[in-house]
Amino acid sequence: MEKYLNILNIAIYGSAVLLMLIGLYGALTKKSLIKIVLGLSILDSGVHLLMIAIGYLKDGTAPIFSPGNEDKMNIMVDPIPQALVLTAIVIGFGVTAVALSLVIRLYRHHNTLRIDEIKKLKW
Amino acid sequence: MNYIIYFSLTVMILALILSAIRFYKGPSAGDRTLALDTMTTIGVSGIVLLSYMYNRYIYLDVALVYGVLGFIGVIVIARYLEKAL
Amino acid sequence: MIYIILTLTLLLLMIASAVYAIWQKDLLYAVIASGILSLFLSIVFLILQAPDVALTEAAIGVALTTIIFIIAIRNTVRFEDEHDKKKVKTTTK
Amino acid sequence: MSILEILGGILLVIGSIFLFLGSLGIYRMPDVFNRLQAGTKASTLGAMATILGVGLLAPGWILKIIIIILFIGYSNPISSHALARAMHKRKAFMYFKGEEIDAYKEIEEKDNTEK
Amino acid sequence: MVGSPVLFVAIPLLAAFIIPLTGMMWKNSVRVIPGLVLAFMFFLSISLMGYVNEHGTIVEVLAGWKPPIGINLVFSPFTGFLTTLMTFLGFIVWLYSYKFKRNVDFEPSMKYFMLLMLLVTGSVGIVLTGDIFNMFVFIEIVSISGYGLTSFYTRRDSAEAAFKFLFMGAIASTFLLIAIMIIYSQLGTLNIADIAEKMPMMDHKLKVLSLVFFILAIGVEAEIFPLNGWAPDVYTEAPGPIGAAFAGIVVKAAIYASVRLVYTMYDFSGAFDLFIIIGLITFIMAETTALRQDRLKRMLAYSSIGQMGLVMIAFGIGTKEGVYAALFLMFNHAIIKSLLFFSGSYLVFNKKNKYIKHVNGMGKYLPITSVLFTIGAFAIIGLPPFAGFWSKLAILTAAADNKMVVLIAVILIISILEAVYYLRVVNRIYFYDKKEKTEPKKPSLNALVAMISLGVIVLVIGFYPDLISGILDRAAADLLDKGNYIKDVLTLNK
Amino acid sequence: MKSDYFKKLSFGTKMSRFFMNWIFLMMVWLGFTNSFAPQELLVGVFLTALISFLGIRLFTCCDLSLLHPVRLFNILKFIVVFLIALIKSNLDVARRVLSPSLPINPGIVKFKTKLTKNFAKMVLANSITLTPGTLTIDIVDDTFYIHWIDTLTTNPEEAFKEIAEQFEEILLKIF
Amino acid sequence: MKKVIVLISLGILGFYLIDIFLGIGFGVQHFTAGVKDLYLSNSKDTLKVSNVVTAIVVNFRGFDTLGEVTVLFLASTALGGILYKKRHHVGERSVLFPASRVVMSGAKLLFPSIVLLGAYVFIHGHLSPGGGFQGGTIIATGFLLMLLTYRNYSVSHNRLVYFESLAGILFVSIGLVGYFSKGSFLENVLPVGNMNELFSGGVIGIIYIAVGFKVAAELTGIIYTVLHEKD
Structure with missing residues (x-):
């Protein structure tokens, strides 16, 4: 079991970090504004996965004391990262919505989404 | 009983992979959306199965919400493809 | 054991769809791919015993973010390289 | 092993096999309409059977299970219908074995002339 | 006690939720209510300052749970000083922009005042809160209202500036989350005082890395050197008063956050050197870039970044004198830079690109505004009878006490550069002839009141610096007394 | 909500549609909660009545005669x-x-x-x-x-x- | 060239991140005296709330939730300001032509159930996963479904503003009631009831209902604004 947990350790953290890096790569190198926003939202997803993974506890169950199977509720995963991620997801959505509205307005003015054609201020 | 669940999960994973391949290959937007739809359906059944495995009744809520919102997402994409949006 | 395989597959598909979302030139497909990413991410959250977060991710990640991206694409352009606008006809057939 | 468990197990197996067949269908079929045919039917029945199987295994959950089943059975055909209509409007590729049989074309041509 | 710190957040939010309702019935209420709320916040902070001076730090518990469990707000001499400064500036910005742009429609103007109020609220929240995740939430509030305010004008470039700001802000917020999670995974708590107490238990490597992530995240708002790419554009494109609000309020809150991290949460002193290095680079880069600018607001923006660098240097000195100098600088910079933004935006009013050459000969047409701008320019350079002189003196003596000769030399040299570009503008105002035929816009009464009150403060502090030095002394002592902070928060008898 | 898709109907059928949909939504609510606890039922009755009252113009499919x-x-x-x-x-x-x-x-x-x-x-x-x-x-x-x-x-x-x-x-x- | 620089710096960042988090470890708990156990026990014994995440989000760290609601409010405000233009023909229709009969009838039957599902999710926030945000999102997507299928379906802007403002005022005033009667903001003022019953947890249920209405109104407003952007 230790070994499997070790695999999961590398896999989950690795994929969370990879998601972040992919998102950052897209946000930094892509030319299309919508692609940049998409990259930012993928970056957010990666961070959220990272936070949940930190709160996970081996053999734990969800932090909800529902009736029925009380024997499983001795070990519970950490509820705090979950609460924080809840907040972070909603905030991330707010930022994405604002970003997309900015993109729409930029398109209205410049009639293009390509960042190298919009760039009037120094980037 | 456990083996049956393992078997179902394995088959679901294979189904997920097949629809992912269809998503990758395309060729049209409809195919990709169909792949998304199928994945949502598989996901709902997978979540129900997972909630049975963990023996937590409350996880069923997730399946319900997941199904509803996946459906709405597909309708939105279909309406966009119709050029009605 | 099956948990491990399930989780690994989901993670792999997740990464693949993220790469696809960044790599794809057609923004609509990229957005659908990010929706699929959220779909798998939500199942991974469930496996990590976070049903609240899974629900939120399903609600906000799968539905709302995808929808608002699609509306944004509707209001702007569908392709990353706008010079390929003629591609619309060839790719969607 | 009660009778419910045996039934539930059988339903699980059948359901997951149909889910797989649905995916195989959307993988193998030649055009988007046929894929929709295969995908919708098989994955709907597959999901319904799987979920009902779980409902039989855990009888206390049955009401919610029924709601989920009803919902899937209700929404899946609607979404595939919407997709099919959209793809036909987009003039997606249609596979015909012999000659072209397309009764819907007339409506679209009428629409286009009206516009 | 007259009120409690929680009202700083609760009342503005209540007002923000009420405003859309009242706006349907009485249209002017969307302008009046934010002003009343900001004034209320200012008086609340003054009265709480009086209480704090007598009875010591107030720790407000939220939701009835004591600190390690719940969130708490800390109103100490230090945070109280910043709160007073911010709410005062917020009120002044509101006063200045009360009649701003009459031609703007009802809906955008409602949004403008609401966003301004929430910007101030968010900054006050950053300063008051005693919990790092709560700080993250407030930073996001500030950022989003910042994005909205930046793109207030529907001109071409404002959306671009806002997008740039958003891009950096979004990446920064993910870094902040990572840093918070590293700390949480090691210590199991989110309360700043609790973290500070448990910090020695943490692995050294993780400590350093989490601090780096924190600085990377907060540095975006605090305009430290490699992360301040958004600042000049935002200052240029945002409405004039919003530039003042950014320079005076948001950046102060961000500097507070980084200072709180380094002085209270982390227990190693290497961070102080980091502060000095970052500050020096920011200072030098910004001031030399400001010299080359041809647009007035952009020049002011770079000058503002440079001043922030100076503040970082002063905090990096680490002694009580250094902190005192830093606080004095923050106070002066908030007042003077707001004055410069206010008067400067009237000097180049209605010009499309707002070049420096547009101020030519404005001394004859707008005498009061020009005089106020001149006062601000002299003060920020540090000429003797004005407020800026005392803060520059304080930082130089603090550096001298620590025998940092190089630092003194650099500050003096760069100050001369600063003097050059400010005096260039003053020179143009008075000794050049006006070329454009367009009539300059006269400031309205409320704007004039706002500017003159700022100018009077600059002059009064310049002649009587003792008026403020007592408060600054207490605030500096409070910041440096880490044990007291932890004791105040954790041993709370409610 | 002015629309030609929502057909105008007389009062009697409106009432009957309302009750039909109340019953329908109540069954859905039972499915959601999966319990017959009195508190859940109480809340459910009020909530479903409210929703079917507010959405009276939406329900045109069927009335009580379906039963x-x-x-x-x-x-x-x-x-x-x-x-x-x-x-x-x-x-x-x-x-x-x-x-x-x-x-x-x-x-x-x-x-x-x-x-x-x-x-x-x-x-x-x-x-x-x-x-x-x-x-x-x-x-x-x-x-x-x-x-x-x-x-x-x-x-x-x-x-x-x-x-x-x-x-x-x-x-x-x-x- | 830019891509190479980006890749190198991302590689460094990724290396350090992997290093940190593999060191932290998966499935193990590092701290001994953290607040986790306090939250679990207090939620079970004092508040009688079975969903600990809800207890944290609404009560222990309710201030965060207030901030979060404010963020959404700000987002919808800022979005309205950003996309504002002097338009004469705003909000006449959301889609160009209606969807097919099947989708229309389907959506009509589904819409009340979706709203009911949203209400279920935020009423049961303290018993099962979910809460105000999720429920609000579900209701908003239900409205979106109607907006997309019917051509003439419209949401009254004023009604949205009423809902949004009243729900927000309800939230803050519950907090202020706690402040004036018990001495601290957002403190529970109602009896907590028994565990795993619908009426339990004191003000948590009420706050989540307020949050649900507010989020639903805000998200519907956001979608509506963006959807009607194009002329």
Whole structure:
């Protein structure tokens, strides 16, 4: 079991970090504004996965004391990262919505989404 | 009983992979959306199965919400493809 | 054991769809791919015993973010390289 | 092993096999309409059977299970219908074995002339 | 006690939720209510300052749970000083922009005042809160209202500036989350005082890395050197008063956050050197870039970044004198830079690109505004009878006490550069002839009141610096007394 | 909400529609909560009443007369017929998918229906979509356009007999 | 060239991140005296709330939730300001032509159930996963479904503003009631009831209902604004 947990350790953290890096790569190198926003939202997803993974506890169950199977509720995963991620997801959505509205307005003015054609201020 | 669940999960994973391949290959937007739809359906059944495995009744809520919102997402994409949006 | 395989597959598909979302030139497909990413991410959250977060991710990640991206694409352009606008006809057939 | 468990197990197996067949269908079929045919039917029945199987295994959950089943059975055909209509409007590729049989074309041509 | 710190957040939010309702019935209420709320916040902070001076730090518990469990707000001499400064500036910005742009429609103007109020609220929240995740939430509030305010004008470039700001802000917020999670995974708590107490238990490597992530995240708002790419554009494109609000309020809150991290949460002193290095680079880069600018607001923006660098240097000195100098600088910079933004935006009013050459000969047409701008320019350079002189003196003596000769030399040299570009503008105002035929816009009464009150403060502090030095002394002592902070928060008898 | 799709109806049917939908939503609520605890029921009764009251203009599909025993019997019959057709269709799909040569002959055919209510048409369309080899593409007035995976005939009447007759008979008795 | 620089710096960042988090470890708990156990026990014994995440989000760290609601409010405000233009023909229709009969009838029957599902999710926030945000999102997507299928379906802007403002005022005033009667903001003022019953947890249920309405109104407003952006 230790070994499997070790695999999961590398896999989950690795994929969370990879998601972040992919998102950052897209946000930094892509030319299309919508692609940049998409990259930012993928970056957010990666961070959220990272936070949940930190709160996970081996053999734990969800932090909800529902009736029925009380024997499983001795070990519970950490509820705090979950609460924080809840907040972070909603905030991330707010930022994405604002970003997309900015993109729409930029398109209205410049009639293009390509960042190298919009760039009037120094980037 | 456990083996049956393992078997179902394995088959679901294979189904997920097949629809992912269809998503990758395309060729049209409809195919990709169909792949998304199928994945949502598989996901709902997978979540129900997972909630049975963990023996937590409350996880069923997730399946319900997941199904509803996946459906709405597909309708939105279909309406966009119709050029009605 | 099956948990491990399930989780690994989901993670792999997740990464693949993220790469696809960044790599794809057609923004609509990229957005659908990010929706699929959220779909798998939500199942991974469930496996990590976070049903609240899974629900939120399903609600906000799968539905709302995808929808608002699609509306944004509707209001702007569908392709990353706008010079390929003629591609619309060839790719969607 | 009660009778419910045996039934539930059988339903699980059948359901997951149909889910797989649905995916195989959307993988193998030649055009988007046929894929929709295969995908919708098989994955709907597959999901319904799987979920009902779980409902039989855990009888206390049955009401919610029924709601989920009803919902899937209700929404899946609607979404595939919407997709099919959209793809036909987009003039997606249609596979015909012999000659072209397309009764819907007339409506679209009428629409286009009206516009 | 007259009120409690929680009202700083609760009342503005209540007002923000009420405003859309009242706006349907009485249209002017969307302008009046934010002003009343900001004034209320200012008086609340003054009265709480009086209480704090007598009875010591107030720790407000939220939701009835004591600190390690719940969130708490800390109103100490230090945070109280910043709160007073911010709410005062917020009120002044509101006063200045009360009649701003009459031609703007009802809906955008409602949004403008609401966003301004929430910007101030968010900054006050950053300063008051005693919990790092709560700080993250407030930073996001500030950022989003910042994005909205930046793109207030529907001109071409404002959306671009806002997008740039958003891009950096979004990446920064993910870094902040990572840093918070590293700390949480090691210590199991989110309360700043609790973290500070448990910090020695943490692995050294993780400590350093989490601090780096924190600085990377907060540095975006605090305009430290490699992360301040958004600042000049935002200052240029945002409405004039919003530039003042950014320079005076948001950046102060961000500097507070980084200072709180380094002085209270982390227990190693290497961070102080980091502060000095970052500050020096920011200072030098910004001031030399400001010299080359041809647009007035952009020049002011770079000058503002440079001043922030100076503040970082002063905090990096680490002694009580250094902190005192830093606080004095923050106070002066908030007042003077707001004055410069206010008067400067009237000097180049209605010009499309707002070049420096547009101020030519404005001394004859707008005498009061020009005089106020001149006062601000002299003060920020540090000429003797004005407020800026005392803060520059304080930082130089603090550096001298620590025998940092190089630092003194650099500050003096760069100050001369600063003097050059400010005096260039003053020179143009008075000794050049006006070329454009367009009539300059006269400031309205409320704007004039706002500017003159700022100018009077600059002059009064310049002649009587003792008026403020007592408060600054207490605030500096409070910041440096880490044990007291932890004791105040954790041993709370409610 | 001014719309030509929401038909104006008289007060009596409105009342009866309201109660029908109350009952319907209450059943959905029971499904959601999966419990018969008095508190849940209390909240559910109030909430569903509120929603069906506010959405009175949305519910035009059916009223209390749906609960007539004959109709209920027909609904059950429909469900049985439908399930049989669903299983048949799945076996059909399985046969087609698994055979290596893909035995399909697709085409789009049309036929007319006697159903008048939109909701009944929707149910018919859904049933057609889920039954062997057919997929509804569009409904224009009372003409159905069906994608048929194995086109046996292009004649509308024959197609109707082949595809939709068994459902329509029962649906006509229900609505 | 830019891509190479980006890749190198991302590689460094990724290396350090992997290093940190593999060191932290998966499935193990590092701290011994953290607040986790306090939250679990207090939620079970004092508040009688079975969903600990809800207890944290609404009560222990309720201030965060207030901030979060404010963020959404700000987002919808800022979005309205950003997309504002002097338009004469705003909000006449959301889609160009209606969807097919099937989708229309389907959406009509589904819409009340979706709203009911949203209400279920935020009423049961303290018993099962979910809460105000999720429920609000579900209701907003239900409205979106109607907006997309019917051409003439419109949401009254004023009604949205009423809902949004009243729900927000309800939230803050519950907090202020706690402040004036018990001495601290957002403190529970109602009896907590028994565990795993619907009426339990004191003000948590009420706050989540307020949050649900507010989020639903805000998200519907956001979608509506963006959807009607194009002329």
